[in-house]
Amino acid sequence: MSDPATERLLTITEEALELVLEARSGESGPDSLALFIEVSGVANGAYTYDIWFESATDATPRDHREQHDGVVVVFPESSTGKMAGATLDVSDDGLVILNPNSPAPDPANVSQGDFGSLETPLAVAVLEVLEAEVNPQIASHGGRADLVGVDDNAVAYVRLSGGCQGCGLAAMTLSQGISVAIREAVPEISDIVDVTAHAQGANPYYQASKK
Secondary structure, three states: OOOOOOOOOEEEOHHHHHHHHHHHHOOOOHHHEEEEEEEEEEEOOEEEEEEEEEEHHHOOOOOEEEEEOOEEEEEOHHHHHHHOOEEEEEEOOEEEEEOOOOOOOOHHHOOHHHHOEOOOHHHHHHHHHHHHHHHHHHHHHOEEEEEEEEOOOOEEEEEEEEOOOOOOOHHHHHHHHHHHHHHHHOOOOOEEEEOOOHHHOOOOOOOOOOO
16 A cells, blocks of 8 residues: 555645545544545546545555545555546535546547647657657566657657556556656647557556456
8 A cells, every 4th residue: 555655646625625524524433434536437538536435444555545634545556547636626516526637539439640740840859758768768668658649739649569558557657657758858748648559458567456
């Protein structure tokens, strides 16, 4: 289980924390309960979430756990790479998650033309980052990242292969490794989208989590 002192994935506003504490106080044995947040699916191009209270001891060793002013927040391992930088806030309908991460489009539903070009100055700059910084690092895991294209909205589409295809930590690699390197070197890029067909990965270096 991740140490609560480690870097947080989530920011909780004061209003959201107050609402969480109020809701938890109505549960049985509130002091033993953690707030679990899980990415449950995709709808209308955005992630959907399940949020519930459960005993903190029910978290698995692979789940991410962090402390927020008296509230333990737990993210199942499968959700951690999708939640980095998210904020838990309050809307008119209750708790809401503001997440800078977005799900990758289904490669089967995206034509090659939708990926944009490899010949623009932005695309060339991203290619240089991948070849000089990213690929030498993930090569030790048997992986590789290739740029498929950069579209007119400055969205870079990346396809992973080798040990990264089908890897259970691919989302984390993209959000905390590849995306960070690209954004730091080419700040004009508005988003980085993984278009890898991960279901076809035959021999990932890391195995997907099993609960």
